[in-house]
Amino acid sequence: MPKDSGIGASSKRREDVRFLTGAGNYTDDINVHGQAYVFFLRSDIAHGRLKSVDTSAAEGMPGVVKVFTGKDFEGVGGMPCGWEVTDKHGAPMQEPPHPILAQGKVRHVGDPIAAVVADSLEQARDAAEAIDVDIEELTAVIDMKAAAQDGSTLVHDDLKNNICYDWQLGETDDAKVDEVFANAAHVTTLDLVNNRLVANPMEPRVAVGEYKRGTDEYTLYTTSQNPHVIRLLMCAFVLGLPEHKVRVVAPDVGGGFGTKIFHYAEEAFCTFAAKACNRPVKWTSSRTEAFMSDAHGRDHVSKIELALDAENNFVGLRTNTYANLGAYLSTFSSSVPTWLHGTLMAGNYKTPVIQVNVKAMFTNTVPVDAYRGAGRPEATFQLERVVDKAARELGVDPIALRRQNFVTQFPYDTPVALTYDTGDYNGTMDKLEAAADLAGFAARRAQSEANGKLRGLGINCYIEACGIAPSNIVGMLGARAGLYDAATVRVNATGSISVMVGAHSHGQGHETAFPQVVADMIGIDESMVEIVHGDTSKIPFGMGTYGSRSLAVCGSAMVKATEKVIEKAKRIAAHLLEASEADIELKDGQFSVAGTDKSVAWGDVTLTAYVPHNYPLEVEPGLEETAFYDPANFTFPAGAYACEVEVDPETGQVSVEKFTAADDFGNIINPMIVDGQVHGGIGQGIGQALLENCAYDENGQLLSASYMDYAMPRADDVPFYGVDHSSQTPCTHNPLGVKGCGEAGAIGSPPAVVNAVLDALNSGGKAVDHIDMPVSPSRVWAAMNG
Amino acid sequence: MYSFEFEKPSTIADAVAALAAEDAQALGGGQTLIPTLKQRLASPSALVSLSGISEMQGVCVEDDGSVSVGGATTHATVASEAANTYPALAALAGQIGDPAVRNRGTIGGSVANNDPAACYPAGVLGSGATIRTNTREIAADDFFEGMFSTALDDGEIITSVRFPVPQAASYQKFLQPASRFALVGVFLARFADGVRVAVTGASEDGVFRWSEAEQALNTSFSPDALMGLHVNPMNMIADLHGSKDYRAHLVSVMTKRAVAACS
Incomplete structure (x- = not known):
């Protein structure tokens, strides 16, 4: 019997009453008496030297309170990075300054050059148009591999090159890895791209800064996932304020997906300007600004190689990834391609030798940081795509190949620094096979083919590491915060x-x-x-x-x-x-x-x-x-997903017909909320797999800067999901035995979708190895006719 | 947006007079113009809304059986009111944007804007419709002059669009995944005196008639008649969502599907 209250009950979400009846209190709903509005003048050039910023005309415009440029922040700290990564030679990462307003150079389209505070937003915009900016345009650094070459234009003139760090995890002896591959019975290699995404929470970012002269106290209202982190970073590293004089409030927040973790320049600006102007200062991002100032996600270019022995056991894995960090180091950007990505490369498999190589690159693009899954989707996508390709090359069942290589004994020490405390990957796969009715797939495929469509089945496993901890270990790995x-x-x-x-x-x-x-x-x-x-x-x-x-x-x-x-x-x-x-x-x-x-x-x-x-x-x-x-270890949710797609062979259009998720989240407090988290995650994963694509041209112009070109998943792009959470191995080291479910769907679904599309094409006689995401109709058609 | 005057006349004559002001701009449903204003990409001195002019509203059947749509009629109204008299046109209107867009956007605004990926230009050109303005009648074949360009003079208002009703017609739209405009849309209409095929979304020159397909279908009205026929990819649009070759291919596929739907 399902419980009707307490742990294990699907209690209805009490907060939804206010959200659904328009009674939420979001940051933009907060208006402080006497507030002024700020408009940021942002660069429309990806890379250039600031020759001059003349604000004199703007300062006299109606309603203008004050105009700020980079000069006003000389001596003020820049935006900090919260994780120092050490490269494979033992050197610290290159860490360039990130000023609140551009100083010396602009480094991406959207980089703020000046800020106008005025009585109204329209007046601030009017005045911003009167600012005369002279920029000497420089070659934009966009392509990561070119950016890594000696002699490339530098995003940051004071750095020795555009490589933030060249990092390695796992086997350090290259010769040993080479030997594993040389002795392998079969090697499967795959080059792939993990597409850059824009998080696009429904609520854009907002900040309201307030300063009380009488008590010397500041309040920052902001759209944040972590108000204390914002207060610490802003007080200690940016503005040099005493924490006890600063209050940070993150009221109702309309979606974060990672992009509202970070401390942004606009937050520090509004806090600073509130005192400088002696008036509350409010900023509300437009959707266009969000595309060019919210931290983006993913953007990896990888080569992955899987070595198998004659019995199809995985014996070695090697990856080489270029990870785009954009123009500046966002708060946790450096940790994403490293400790949140390399550590997950073992996946659900007992591969004995793993070497992960990551070059993190500066480019003239919006900073890239954590987005739902953060590093783990990038790892899972590589691994599960190469396993699927290996199964096809070897002519073996993709589920059998996975099962054969599953980790089955716990705790399990991976070759890439983690200890999985518990799990039951075969048991979870059993749940998936039943819940997804895989036995009925052949009949569904026949039905699709009768309708002129190709039908494919894509399988995917994932493991994720949640609740990153403990603090003393992450501190040794470079984290500048406790967890x-x-x-x-x-x-x-x-x-x-x-x-x-x-x-x-x-x-x-x-x-x-x-x-x-x-x-x-x-x-x-x-x-x-x-x-x-x-x-x-x-x-x-x-x-x-x-x-x-x-x-x-x-x-x-x-x-x-x-x-x-x-x-x-x-x-x-x-x-x-x-x-x-x-x-x-x-x-x-x-x-x-x-x-x-x-x-x-x-x-x-x-x-x-x-x-x-x-x-x-x-x-x-x-x-x-x-x-x-402070947890003793990560938690390790894991699951197996099955996606069925239909492909229109005439147009390349993909439609997701069936999606089933079997997750092991340990103990579950509210099954309905967990189902909803998985639904949302899968929706975002399908979005990444089929639709979403943040694209720059070679000059660093953002081609997908609005919903006219950036395709978000809509309700009719996704099927009704099947979810099964009955596989439960409770976490061994926290009191509730819970693991974490917020990111699983976004981690586990993209490879399932792509695997399904490739299965469909191959079933139709099209020998297609890989299609990069988003697997759009045009890309599918090109692959079929390539 | 920049400041502007706003006028909402109730007669065509008053609208014409208001549009005579320097830099005045007609406002239909505002589905393109308002976002443009919000981005400060246009600065009209005045917006003259056409939505208050009752004689430009609604769908009616004229004495000769043609369907006339008032220039300020919303897509949602066409989708419902033309459903019996010109089902293919109603279906086209029902596929534009989303419900919010369909309840604001108007046929006159869409046709006057002539977005190269809009649906209505294909319906108007494919039907061989007549665009009626406050001063004259313009045949669809003479109206669309390329991307965002039409035969309209400054200040000229589309008061209605008259559609002859074909024996059979179909609009086949392949969605651009982000905007859900037409990546390629084909409106095919079969009249007693011949077939018309109009293509939107595909060409750098905006909506166009695919005359080779029309000739082939006049000879034999079947999907097979189009075998081996392709539009020249040279003038097709290439962007994030599809190459020139892909769009050219889709023109063939969508045209075949339109024929099949009419057969």
Whole structure:
């Protein structure tokens, strides 16, 4: 029987009532008395030297409060990078400055040159048009392989080349890797591109900076997934402000997908300008600005080689990747192609020798950083495409080849730095085969063929590493932040509970799922528990939400704080019941003395905590506990996906007819929310596989700068999904046994879609090895007629 | 957007007068013009909305059986009101954009803009329609003069478009995946005196008639009649979404499908 409340219940998302009835409170809904508006004048040239920026005409325009250029930020810190990667020779990455407004050069279309603060946005725009900018245009650095050549134009003049780092993971002895490949019975090689994406959350970024002269206090309202991280970075590295004088609020946030993790120049600008102008300053990104200023995702060019022995066992894997970082280092950009990508190259397989090589490149494009999955989709795509190609080359069943090479013993130390604590890849594949009715595929293919369509089946496995941790290990790997999280459980006198959490909810459903856990632990109604998040003045120092970490990390902190609360409440109950603390049991919101009918209700205990008349003298009044939680390891969700497509052989049009996901997320708190996360992730994965493509021309002009050319998936581009989450191997090292589900769909689906398209084409007699994403009709047609 | 005056006349005469002002601009449904203004890519002195002119609204059947669509009629209205009288035209209108676009965008605005990937120019040219303005009647064959270019004079208003109703017709649209304009759209109409084939989305010169296909279909109205016929890829559009060769290929495929739908 499905539960109707608590852990395991599909409680309806309480936050949706306000979102669906227009009662949400987003950053753009926040208007501070007396606020001015900023318009950023952005470069329309990809690479150029700033000869002069003349703002004199603009300064006299109607409504103008102040005009800022890069000169106003000399001596102010630049935007920091939160992860220092060490290259394969032991040297630190090259880390160029990233000023708030361009200084000396512009380095991508959209790079802000000047900022006009005015009484109205239109006045600010008018004045920005009066700014005279003289730019000496330079050759744009766009192609990554060309950018890596000696003598290439430099994106940053002070760096020795355009390579941020040349990084390696796994086997360091090239000769040993060469030997594995030389002795292999079969080698499958694949060159592929992981297409650049724009996250496109429904809500564009917004920032409102406010400064109170009387108390010397700042408030920044911003569209962020992690307000404490923004406050720390902005105070400590950019503006040099005391943290206790700065409050960062991220209210309702309309989707993040990674792109709202990062600390952006516009946030620091609005905070700085609020004091400089002595007025609140608001910025709302237009959609066009979002395309050219939100951090992009993916953009890898890779070669992957898989070596197999005569029995089709994987014996070696080698990858060489160029990873685009864009013009500047965004907050966590350096970690994505390395520790979030190279570490995942083992996938679900027990390949003994793996070598991952990554050159991270500066180019004259928008900075690239984490986007749903962040490195793990890039790893999975390479691996699962090459495995599928190997199966076709060898003439073996792609599922059998995968099963044969699955890791089956846990814990498992991979050759690329991770220890998988638990999993059941064969069991999950069994679930997939049943849920996707793979036995019925041949009949469905025959039906499609009768309709003049080619039908293909694509299989994919994935593993991901969620809840990146522990802090001491990631610190050794270069992280400049801790990766714990925190929660405060504040029990009110009448028994209701406010839980202040470091995680931030921007679509994940924390406001529903987190209370399910606390309510379940105490045995009270979920409606008695409320989550507070997104305001540094209200919550403990937490690291926010990304990397599918919220429940596994912050949820664990919340459990620990709740355990402390229960422990203290039992002491109070023991006093009230005149019993020994050891004999007190808590069930269904009642404290009782074991083996007796004596009991006291949760509400009586909480009231006693705050009205401590009849109270144990050695216990502090009140009932509020905080816990910080630093995980012992990542969590490792894994799954197997099946995609069925139809291809129109005349036009190359692909339609996804059936998509089934079998995921192992360990224990599940709210199955409905987990299903929804997987649905959304698959939607984005299908978007990447078939539709989305952020493209630059050779001059660095953004060709897909609006929805006229950037294709987002729509409802009719995706099928009804089948999801099966009954394969459950609980995480071994966190109290809830949970793993993380936010990114799985986006990680696991792109290779399944592409594998399916290739299966369809090959079934129709077209010997096509690979098509780069997005697998658009024109690309399919070209491949079929190539 | 820049500041502008706004006028919403209720008669064609008042609209013509308002459009005589320097840099005044007619506003249909605003589905192209308003985004252009928001990007500050145009700065008209005045916008003259045509949506308040009742005589430019709606769909009617004229005495000779042709279907006349008022210039300010929305796509949604055509999709519903022409469904019985000219189903292929109604189907075309029902495939434009999304419901929000269809409830704002107008036939006059679309035809006057002559976007090379818009649907209506194919329907108008393929039907051999007549564009009626405040001053004259223009045959579709003389109206479309290339990408974003028409025979309209400054200040001239499309008051209605008159469509002769063919024996059979079909619009086959292959979607550009991002904009959902036509990557290639083919409107085919079969009249007693011959077949017309108009192609949108494909050519750098905007909507065009594929005369070789028309001749072949006049000889034998079947998909097989098009075997071996291809438009010259040279003048096709090449962009992120399709090469010249791909568009040329799609013209053949969509035309065959239109024939099949009419057979």
